[in-house]
Amino acid sequence: MSLVATLLGTAMIAAGVGFLLFAALGLWRLPDTLSRLHALTKADTAGLALVALGAACLSDTPAALLPLGLCALLVAVSGATIGHLIARRLMRRPAA
Amino acid sequence: MTPDLIYPAAGAGLIGLALWRLATCGDTLRRIMALNVLAVGIAMLMLAAGRETLMLAAGRETSTLAAGRDTLTRAAGQDTPQTAGAGFLQAAADPVPQAFVLTGIVVLVAVTAALMALAERLGARDGD
Amino acid sequence: MMLEFLALGALLATLASLPRLILGPRPADRIAAAQLAGTGTIATIILLGAATGTPALYDMALVFAALAAVTGLAFVALGGRSS
Amino acid sequence: MSPVVLFDAALALGVLGCAALALTLRDRTGTVAAFMLTGLLVALSWLRLGAPDVALAEAAIGAGLTGALFLRGARRLGPLRARPPAPAQAAAAALGAAVLSAALLWAFATAPAESLYPPRVAAALEDSGVSNPVTAVLLNFRAWDTLLEIAVLVVALLLVMTLSPPRVIPDKLGALVQPFARIVVPVAVLVAGHLLWQGAEAPGGAFQAGAVLAGAGLALVLGGVRVDRRVLRRALTALALAGLAVFTLAALASQAVTGALLGYPDGQAKAWIIAIEGALTLSIAATLCLLFTGYGRRSAR
Numbered sequence: 001m002s003l004v005a006t007l008l009g010t011a012m013i014a015a016g017v018g019f020l021l022f023a024a025l026g027l028w029r030l031p032d033t034l035s036r037l038h039a040l041t042k043a044d045t046a047g048l049a050l051v052a053l054g055a056a057c058l059s060d061t062p063a064a065l066l067p068l069g070l071c072a073l074l075v076a077v078s079g080a081t082i083g084h085l086i087a088r089r090l091m092r093r094p095a096a
Numbered sequence: 097m098t099p100d101l102i103y104p105a106a107g108a109g110l111i112g113l114a115l116w117r118l119a120t121c122g123d124t125l126r127r128i129m130a131l132n133v134l135a136v137g138i139a140m141l142m143l144a145a146g147r148e149t150l151m152l153a154a155g156r157e158t159s160t161l162a163a164g165r166d167t168l169t170r171a172a173g174q175d176t177p178q179t180a181g182a183g184f185l186q187a188a189a190d191p192v193p194q195a196f197v198l199t200g201i202v203v204l205v206a207v208t209a210a211l212m213a214l215a216e217r218l219g220a221r222d223g224d
Numbered sequence: 225m226m227l228e229f230l231a232l233g234a235l236l237a238t239l240a241s242l243p244r245l246i247l248g249p250r251p252a253d254r255i256a257a258a259q260l261a262g263t264g265t266i267a268t269i270i271l272l273g274a275a276t277g278t279p280a281l282y283d284m285a286l287v288f289a290a291l292a293a294v295t296g297l298a299f300v301a302l303g304g305r306s307s
Numbered sequence: 308m309s310p311v312v313l314f315d316a317a318l319a320l321g322v323l324g325c326a327a328l329a330l331t332l333r334d335r336t337g338t339v340a341a342f343m344l345t346g347l348l349v350a351l352s353w354l355r356l357g358a359p360d361v362a363l364a365e366a367a368i369g370a371g372l373t374g375a376l377f378l379r380g381a382r383r384l385g386p387l388r389a390r391p392p393a394p395a396q397a398a399a400a401a402l403g404a405a406v407l408s409a410a411l412l413w414a415f416a417t418a419p420a421e422s423l424y425p426p427r428v429a430a431a432l433e434d435s436g437v438s439n440p441v442t443a444v445l446l447n448f449r450a451w452d453t454l455l456e457i458a459v460l461v462v463a464l465l466l467v468m469t470l471s472p473p474r475v476i477p478d479k480l481g482a483l484v485q486p487f488a489r490i491v492v493p494v495a496v497l498v499a500g501h502l503l504w505q506g507a508e509a510p511g512g513a514f515q516a517g518a519v520l521a522g523a524g525l526a527l528v529l530g531g532v533r534v535d536r537r538v539l540r541r542a543l544t545a546l547a548l549a550g551l552a553v554f555t556l557a558a559l560a561s562q563a564v565t566g567a568l569l570g571y572p573d574g575q576a577k578a579w580i581i582a583i584e585g586a587l588t589l590s591i592a593a594t595l596c597l598l599f600t601g602y603g604r605r606s607a608r
Contacts, residue, residue: 009274010226010227010230013227013230013271013274014226014230016267017230017233017234017237017267017271020233020234020237020263020264020267021233021236021237021240023237023260023263024237024240024241024260024264025240027241027244027256027257027260028240028241028243028244033250033252033253033256036244036253036256037256039256039260040256040259040260044260044263045263047237047263047267048263048266048267051234051267051270051271052270054274055270055271055273055274055282058227058274059274059279061279063279064279064282067279067282067283067285067286068270068282068285070286070289070494071266071270071282071285071286071289073490074286074289074290074292074490074491074494075263075266075289075292077486077487077490077491078289078292078293078296078487078491079259079263081293081483081484081487082259082293082296082297082300083256084483085296085297085300085480085481085483085484086252086255086256086296086299086300088300088480088481089252089300090250090252101412101416102312102315102316102319103315103319103352103355103356104412104415104416105319105412106319106320106322106323106352107411108408108409108411108412108415109323109408110322110323110326111404111407111408111411112404112405112407112408113323113326113327113330113404114326114330115400115403115404115407115408116400116401116403116404116405117330117331119396119400119403119404120392120396120397120400120401121330121392122390122392123387123388123390124384125335125338125377125380125381125384126330126338126387128377128380129329129330129338129342129377130330132342132369132373133326133329133330133345136322136326136345136349136369139361140349140352140356141411141415143353143356143357143358143361144356144415145415145418188357188358188440189356189357189358189361190424190425191424191425191428191440191441191443191444192424192428192444192449193424194358194360194361194440194441194444195441195444195445195449195452197358197361198360198361198364198441198445198514199445199452199453199456199514201361201364201365201368201369201514202364202368202456202460202514202517202518202591203456203459203460204373205368205372205373205376205595205598206459206460206463206464206594206595206598207463208373208376209376209463209467209598209599210463210466210467210470210598212376212377212379212380212472213466213467213470213471213472213601214466214470215380215384216380216383216384216472216473217470217472219383219384219385225310228309228310228311228314229310231310231314232310232313232314232317235314235317235318235321235351236317238321238347238348239317239321241344242324242325242328242344245328245337245340245341245344246328246332246337248334248337251334251335251336251337254334254336254337254340255336255340257340257344258340258341258343258344261343261344261347262343262347262370265347265348265350265351268351269351269354272354280359280509280510281354281359283498283501283510284354284359284362284363284366284510286494286498287363287366287367287498287502287515287519288347288350288366290491290494290495290498290519290522290523291366291367291370291371291495291519291522293487293491293526294371294372294374294375294522294525294526294529295343295370295371295374295375295378297480297525297526297529297530298374298375298378298379298525298529299336299378300478300480301477301478301480301529301530301531302378302379302382302475302477302478302529303382303478
């Protein structure tokens with residue numbers, strides 16, 4: 001494993017963990033439910049994608065790319081869908 | 097507190113917490129949930145008990161550790177595991193309690209579903 | 225060593241969704257917090273795998289990712305009128 | 308303090324804290340969300356304790372299926388009715404629980420550390436037909452236990468059939484659910500197959516695969532897949548019962564061939580185990596789905 005790949009991978013993972021921490025911070029500090037959903041759908045997805053990409057950089061075997069890529073894809077799809085569905089419910093039933 | 101006691105302490109704490117809630121709480125759903133927490137606590141004690149050494153941060157390596165890591169790396173088709181950051185490597189848990197806990201989890205979800213069906217029927221009768 | 229601290233960071237990011245889970249105020253807030261914690265768990269597992277050099281853990285992360293949405297889906301599909 | 312110790316301490320505190328929240332929060336959804344988070348963190352602790360097979364099952368069941376079941380129950384049972392216990396009773400119960408918990412910890416900390424099973428399992432692993440020790444214990448050394456466990460699942464299913472709670476009828480979720488289901492469900496089915504296949508030599512097996520498959524089924528049901536309900540339910544029930552039937556037949560057949568109940572013939576253990584596991588996977592998935600959706604005739608609301 002080359003030094004460049006190690007450094008790049010670690011930096012990407014660090015950035016990803018930072019995104020995840022910011023997502024949690026956003027969920028905590030943002031003023032209302034609908035804006036909090038942004039933390040769930042965007043910062044979260046970006047954070048996990050960066051972590052997966054960094055782990056792929058650190059990995060020796062190309063076989064690790066498939067589960068990591070699928071992981072990032074699934075989290076992106078489910079985060080976005082669940083965020084959308086929750087927002088849709090809130091719009092319909094504001095008092096819920 | 098040494099690392100070997102972290103998980104057993106958590107398991108014992110979970111058991112105490114669940115028993116306390118089971119004794120003091122009148123709500124059905126919460127009681128079923130306390131039952132689930134109790135099962136987790138017992139499983140944690142069982143899995144933590146059957147281990148040679150819990151943590152190998154100091155770099156000690158045992159036969160079980162090697163076997164456990166072999167199991168994990170063989171799945172990826174690797175011959176030798178990478179050695180970057182060995183701090184999180186740990187011994188594999190005893191397979192017999194692992195099998196018990198595994199069947200326990202599946203049985204518990206079935207029991208939870210049955211209890212929930214019972215609670216919903218009772219609740220429905222209450223409401224009518 | 226670096227990766228171990230990052231794994232700790234990912235775990236803390238998971239736990240950091242707890243304030244919103246406790247405060248609510250709407251059910252949707254609490255479910256969103258649980259959903260966020262699910263992603264944090266997946267990241268923690270990936271980092272455990274990277275720190276120990278066991279790519280088998282990536283498969284485990286995939287299992288978590290595949291089922292991450294089930295409870296959120298249950299929340300929106302079951303109406304969740306209870307508070 | 309090394310980061311590993313900090314990690315373990317944070318994880319253990321997180322599990323305890325989330326469990327405490329799940330058992331004390333007043334809000335029903337909050338309770339269930341805290342319970343789901345407990346399940347996730349517990350799965351992480353199983354990984355740290357060197358039990359990846361258990362972690363896989365916990366991920367699918369503890370955090371997924373049980374959470375969905377509790378959400379269903381929370382909606383049907385309505386809000387929590389306040390009725391705090393008498394202070395004296397609460398204090399007595401707390402004292403008793405604390406004493407028991409301390410006694411357990413003391414017993415654990417002073418117990419001899421060596422465990423008896425790993426060497427014996429390792430010695431017998433050669434002849435078991437598989438190289439994952441957990442699968443070997445489940446389906447060879449103690450297959451009798453597993454057979455009875457499947458029987459317990461069938462009993463629970465019969466109980467739910469008899470009680471017939473209202474059937475789950477999900478809300479309509481709109482157009483975006485379809486692309487979601489088209490990505491997530493096939494991947495989950497693939498993952499389940501992968502877990503079943505690799506269960507012979509790596510973490511995975513019938514229980515984990517069945518649980519993941521059940522999660523995929525749950526996603527389909529909640530996503531509002533339209534199928535003829537009665538036919539589907541009958542097929543799923545048949546599938547759920549087929550696991551016990553196949554396992555029992557295998558036990559009887561092995562009795563006839565080798566003279567020992569579930570003692571597989573020499574050299575063929577792997578084939579027997581794979582056949583039984585395949586049947587069990589489908590049966591467990593069907594059972595778990597039916598336990599969630601229920602059998603009742605009345606509609607959910």
